[in-house]
Amino acid sequence: MALLELKNLHVALAEEGTEIVKGVDLTVSPNEVHAVMGPNGSGKSTLAYALMGHPGYEITEGQILFGGEDVTEMGADERAARGLFLAFQYPHAIPGVTVTSFLRAAINALRKARNGGQDDPVPIPEFRKDMMAAMEQLEVPREMAARYLNEGFSGGEKKRVEILQMAMLKPKIAVLDETDSGLDIDALRIVAGGVKQLVGPEMGALVITHYQRILNYIQPDFVHVFVDGKIVEEGGPELAHKLEAEGYKAFGVEGEKEAA
Amino acid sequence: MSQTETETEVVRGIGSDYAIKYGFHVPEDYFFKSGRGLSHELIDAISSHKDEPAWMRKSRHKALDYFLARPLPKWGGNVAEIDFDNIYYYIRPTEKQAKTWEDLPADIKDTWDKLGIPEAEKKYLAGVGAQYESEVVYHKLREDLEKQGVLFLDMDSGLREHEDIVKKYFGKIIPANDNKFAALNTAVWSGGSFIYVPPGVKIEMPLQAYFRINAENMGQFERTLIIVDEGAYVHYVEGCTAPIYTTDSLHSAVVEIIVNKGGRCRYTTIQNWSTNVFNLVTKRAVAYEDATMEWVDGNLGSKLTMKYPAIWLMGERAHGEVLSIAFAGKGQHQDAGGKAVHAAPNTTSVITSKSISKDGGRAGYRGLLEVAKGATGSKSKVVCDALILDDASRSDTYPYIRIDENNVDIGHEATVSKIGEEQLFYLMSRGLSEAEASAMIVSGFVEPITKELPLEYAVELNRLIQLQMEGSVG
Numbered sequence: 046m047a048l049l050e051l052k053n054l055h056v057a058l059a060e061e062g063t064e065i066v067k068g069v070d071l072t073v074s075p076n077e078v079h080a081v082m083g084p085n086g087s088g089k090s091t092l093a094y095a096l097m098g099h100p101g102y103e104i105t106e107g108q109i110l111f112g113g114e115d116v117t118e119m120g121a122d123e124r125a126a127r128g129l130f131l132a133f134q135y136p137h138a139i140p141g142v143t144v145t146s147f148l149r150a151a152i153n154a155l156r157k158a159r160n161g162g163q164d165d166p167v168p169i170p171e172f173r174k175d176m177m178a179a180m181e182q183l184e185v186p187r188e189m190a191a192r193y194l195n196e197g198f199s200g201g202e203k204k205r206v207e208i209l210q211m212a213m214l215k216p217k218i219a220v221l222d223e224t225d226s227g228l229d230i231d232a233l234r235i236v237a238g239g240v241k242q243l244v245g246p247e248m249g250a251l252v253i254t255h256y257q258r259i260l261n262y263i264q265p266d267f268v269h270v271f272v273d274g275k276i277v278e279e280g281g282p283e284l285a286h287k288l289e290a291e292g293y294k295a296f297g298v299e300g301e302k303e304a305a
Numbered sequence: 306m307s308q309t310e311t312e313t314e315v316v317r318g319i320g321s322d323y324a325i326k327y328g329f330h331v332p333e334d335y336f337f338k339s340g341r342g343l344s345h346e347l348i349d350a351i352s353s354h355k356d357e358p359a360w361m362r363k364s365r366h367k368a369l370d371y372f373l374a375r376p377l378p379k380w381g382g383n384v385a386e387i388d389f390d391n392i393y394y395y396i397r398p399t400e401k402q403a404k405t406w407e408d409l410p411a412d413i414k415d416t417w418d419k420l421g422i423p424e425a426e427k428k429y430l431a432g433v434g435a436q437y438e439s440e441v442v443y444h445k446l447r448e449d450l451e452k453q454g455v456l457f458l459d460m461d462s463g464l465r466e467h468e469d470i471v472k473k474y475f476g477k478i479i480p481a482n483d484n485k486f487a488a489l490n491t492a493v494w495s496g497g498s499f500i501y502v503p504p505g506v507k508i509e510m511p512l513q514a515y516f517r518i519n520a521e522n523m524g525q526f527e528r529t530l531i532i533v534d535e536g537a538y539v540h541y542v543e544g545c546t547a548p549i550y551t552t553d554s555l556h557s558a559v560v561e562i563i564v565n566k567g568g569r570c571r572y573t574t575i576q577n578w579s580t581n582v583f584n585l586v587t588k589r590a591v592a593y594e595d596a597t598m599e600w601v602d603g604n605l606g607s608k609l610t611m612k613y614p615a616i617w618l619m620g621e622r623a624h625g626e627v628l629s630i631a632f633a634g635k636g637q638h639q640d641a642g643g644k645a646v647h648a649a650p651n652t653t654s655v656i657t658s659k660s661i662s663k664d665g666g667r668a669g670y671r672g673l674l675e676v677a678k679g680a681t682g683s684k685s686k687v688v689c690d691a692l693i694l695d696d697a698s699r700s701d702t703y704p705y706i707r708i709d710e711n712n713v714d715i716g717h718e719a720t721v722s723k724i725g726e727e728q729l730f731y732l733m734s735r736g737l738s739e740a741e742a743s744a745m746i747v748s749g750f751v752e753p754i755t756k757e758l759p760l761e762y763a764v765e766l767n768r769l770i771q772l773q774m775e776g777s778v779g
Contacts, residue, residue, distance in 0.1 A: 097734050100726065121733040122742075130734075137731040141749025150745060151735040158736060193749070214735065 047072030048112055048249065049129070049218045055106035056088075056095040064105065065091040067274035073218055077249045078263055080285060083271030084293045089253045090134060092271070093222040096251075097131040098124050111218075126158035128217030132207040132224050138195040144206060145190045148176065148213050155214060179212040183239045200227035208239040219243070220251045225259035237262030257289035272296045323549065323772065328579055329419070330519050330548035331412035335438070337397040341522070342390045345369060348492060351395050355461055355495070358468060361475075368481040368491035375485040381640045381671070382609035387583055392524040392555050394493045396438035402459070403443045413437055420546065422515050429761055431510040432457045436527055437517050439495040450508060456501040457512055460528045463499025470501065474530055478561035478589050486585040490526045490559040497527030497558065502537040502568075511540040511573070511759065516556075518547035518582065524555040531561070533568040533596075540571040542762060546606070547579045553608065554582045562590035562598065566620065569597040573762060577769055578606035580636055586612040594620030594649075601757060603630045604639050605769045613671055615644035618652035618680075625654040628754045630766070632773050633666030633698070642671040642703075647680040647713075658689040659751050662698035663773070669701030674717075678709040686716040692750050693723050694743070744774045 049072065056066035065088040073079050083089050095102045096109065098121040109117045111127050139147065149172055156165040180187065185205050195203055204224055211219050221240065225233055241263050244250050252263060260268075260282070268284040269276045270293075277296050278284065292298075337354065339347055348369055352362040377384050403409045406423045417423060417435055426433045432446035434457070441459030450457070456467065464471045481491040498514050518525050533539055547554060556578060564570045570590065578584055584607040592598040600614035616625030627643030645654035660668035670689040691700035702719050724746050732742035748755070748767050755763040 097730075099730050101730075120739070121730055122736055122738050125734055125736040133731065133734075137725075137728050139728065139732070139746060139749050141752030142745055147732075147735075147745070150741070151732075151737060154736040154738070154741060210735065 046113060047074045049073040049251075050110040051096075051107070052110065053107035054092075054095070054104065054109065056091055057103050057105045059101050059103040065102075065274055066095060068107070069274075069276055071269065071276065073249045073251050075217060075246055075249045076244065077267065078244055078265045079249075079251045079267045079269065080260055080265035081251060081253045081269045081271050082257070082285060082288055083255070084298045085255065087271050088274040089255075089271055090222055093131055093220050093253055096220055097121050097129065122154070122158070125214075125216075126155055130211055130214060130216030130219045132204075132211055132219065132221045134223040134226060136195050136203045136207055138193070138198075140193050140196050142194050143191050144194050144209075145176070147194045148210065151210070151214060175213060179209055182242070183209050183212065184235050185209055201229065201232040204228055204232065204236050208236050212239060212243060216248060218249050218251065220253065222253045223255065224252070225254055225256065233259065234262060257285045260285045270296060272298060322775070323579065327420070327546035327577065328549040331416060333520055334410065334412070335396055335398050336400045337395075338520075339393055339395040341393055343369065343372075343394060343493070347394055351493060351495065354395075354397060357464065360472065361464065364476065364481065365492050368488045369493075371482040371488035372485060372492055375482075375488060377485060381611045382638045384583065384585065384609070384611075387553065387555060391522055391552070393520060393522055394524045394526070395495060396520055396523065397440050398437050399440070399442050402441060402462075404445070406443060409442060413442060416517060416519070417443070417515075420515065420517070422513075425513065425761070429510055429759070430513050431508050432512040434459055434498050434514040435517070436496045436514065436525075438520060438523060439525065441496045446512075453506050454503040455506060455508065456499065458499045460497040460499045460530065461495065463530065467499070467501070470532070471499065471530065474532065474561065474563060476561075478563065478591055479559050479587050484587060486557045487559050487587045490528060490557050490587070493524070494526045494528035494559065496525075497529040498531070498541070499529070500531040500539065500541065502533045502539045504535040504537060507538040508540070511542045513542045513544070516543065516545040518545075518554055518556065518578075521550045522552055522554060523547075524557070526556075527558050529558065529560040531563070531570060531572070533562070533564045533570045535565045536567040537565075538569045540573065540759075542573045542575070544575045544577065546577050547582055549579045550581050552581065556582055556584045556586070556607075558586045558588075560586070560588040564590060564592045564596040564598050566594045566596060569599075571599040571601065572614070573601040573758065574603060575762065575766055575769070576602075576604045576606055576610065580606065580608050582607045584610040584612065586610075588612065588614040589617065590615070590625075591617045591619050592623040592625055595622045596620065597624045597626075599626040599628070600643065601628045601754065602641065602643070603754075603766050604641050605632045605773055607639075608636065609638045609640070611640045613642040613644050613673070615646070615673075616654065617646045617648060618654065619648050621649050621651055623649060623652045625652075627656045627658075628757060629656070629658040629670070630751050630754050631658070631660040631668040631670075632770060633660070633662045633668035634773050635664040635666060637666045639666075639668040640671055641669070644673040645675070645685060646673070647676040647683040647685065650680055651682040652680060653683065654685045656685075656687045656689075657753065659692070659754060660689070660700055661692045661694065661747060661750065661770075662700050663694040665697040667699040667701070669703065671701075671703040673705045673707070674715065675707045676710050676713050676715070680710050681712040683710065684714040687718070689719045690750070691719075691721045692747065693721065694747075740774065744771050747774060
């Protein structure tokens with residue numbers, strides 16, 4: 046049985062009811078890298094948000110199972126406690142809260158949830174050691190630890206700190222929403238390297254992207270082509286190369302300008 | 306790293322509530338309790354109890370006339386609700402001030418223990434004054450500071466032992482007729498702190514005063530005078546709490562501060578009255594050449610607070626700062642703010658206000674920035690940020706600015722924000738509950754102010770904010 050299962054998932058905007066995701070079946074397990082590739086406006090980010098439990102999106106039909114448990118109606122915090130993680134395309138700034146204190150609070154919240162609601166704070170030396178190691182690996186400068194979360198961060202810094210969070214929170218399934226956008230080639234190499242290192246028996250990844258280039262660094266095991274709220278084709282890594290060469294035209298999508 | 310550790314613990318370790326921690330009351334077994342209401346007879350009784358010099362008694366009577374003659378202010382909050390005839394204006398809990406905590410009556414000592422004051426004294430304070438109802442029942446200054454000539458007494462002892470100094474400054478910074486509540490305080494004042502720091506003496510650890518109301522319908526009117534001499538430094542901290550009653554109490558203090566050439570005074574308040582207390586306080590400091598005055602004003606409790614700590618920059622290059630946090634929960638109105646008056650050239654001031662309103666509470670900034678003619682080269686910056694946590698709550702900003710000089714540099718910024726769904730979702734996706742996520746956003750919002758405080762007070766303030774976030778106050 047797969048760890049994360051999407052069964053006939055339909056997602057609509059909670060306020061206006063417009064359906065964006067129109068029936069998706071997908072499974073992800075540790076040790077697997079899945080790429081969901083699709084053009085702009087295909088509903089990729091909606092899929093990511095709905096998976097994590099964003100209140101602005103309503104699951105109108107179908108189910109999300111995590112470890113066999115139905116998490117469809119759960120809040121984002123409960124999903125996080127079970128081991129789901131979303132690396133945001135546009136992470137939000139939290140003024141006045143340092144990266145360090147945020148990370149400790151998040152780790153302790155997860156530990157508490159996994160300890161039957163009883164506090165089980167991470168010992169400081171252990172936290173500090175993990176954080177230093179993760180920062181070094183992701184080439185995050187030490188002074189970032191004392192900066193306010195995402196406040197005044199460059200695009201590349203935000204993405205790196207998303208992956209830093211992932212490394213520290215150790216999810217079982219990580220969803221990466223357009224993590225490659227806005228990254229230069231060096232930053233992409235570091236960020237993708239960080240993700241690659243974490244994928245293994247403890248973690249699987251669902252990489253949501255428009256372009257193939259991040260997949261040069263993280264080889265996907267499965268590629269799903271996502272157009273207009275549906276998976277229209279599935280295959281191995283070769284499918285990503287085909288998309289890179291031919292674009293989404295074959296799937297009825299007009300040629301798009303390259304996004305920056 | 307210790308700062309962030311503590312912050313996180315604060316964010317995580319919520320769960321106590323006001324009623325248990327602060328809202329308790331103990332039986333009254335008092336040396337003297339006046340009747341309800343105000344009169345010239347009451348003033349004679351207070352003055353006789355204190356065995357005061359004739360000039361002070363006269364000053365009290367005159368101030369009562371001012372109070373009775375002045376109308377209630379029509380701005381700010383609803384002070385018309387106060388039933389002045391129902392208040393007890395003077396309660397003397399013990400006959401004598403205690404020199405050790407053990408000398409206090411058991412109930413009173415127990416109260417201070419619950420509030421953690423004796424413990425704090427041991428750990429990080431240079432001196433403590435503990436006021437219970439109208440009188441300072443315990444007072445102590447570290448011996449080495451006493452030897453350096455530092456005076457830290459309750460105001461009544463200050464008047465007895467240093468009448469010349471008190472007579473010189475009392476009511477000079479805030480005249481009796483400054484406003485209706487300053488008049489009331491001048492008429493019935495009792496307790497408060499008297500501090501003198503001699504030239505060049507820098508007191509590294511804070512002096513703390515704690516004000517406790519225990520009786521129902523109590524009126525507490527402490528009076529504080531602080532004189533920081535040339536090149537000296539003091540950090541004075543005050544805290545306050547009261548039991549929760551269904552009827553109102555009144556707290557109306559007056560604080561006068563003089564900072565001489567090159568001196569520095571920091572005055573920190575963590576106001577945590579129960580939500581049946583009207584808190585109407587006048588605070589004003591004068592800062593002379595190269596002196597620095599800082600007000601750090603945290604208002605979390607009370608039913609209504611009207612308080613605008615002021616700094617008059619009287620000497621060249623004097624500097625003033627006001628850092629104000631106001632948190633209004635259910636049934637609370639915080640009309641807080643600050644005033645800076647530039648009366649000399651090249652003076653500088655910064656006013657930073659952060660207000661938070663929740664569950665129908667109303668919090669705001671009311672401030673005055675004034676630059677007098679001749680105060681050339683002066684600089685001032687006013688920043689007021691408001692965070693509104695729900696649609697039922699309200700924030701107001703009243704920034705008054707009067708500039709009579711051209712060659713000045715003035716900045717004013719104001720923002721109003723709400724906790725966004727996106728911010729909450731982001732934090733919750735990392736495992737924080739909705740309550741933890743909101744609390745984290747709020748502590749981040751006030752961080753520019755809490756980071757200015759010594760760790761113990763930053764922790765205390767953060768903890769009180771978390772308590773407010775849980776909505777368990779009052």
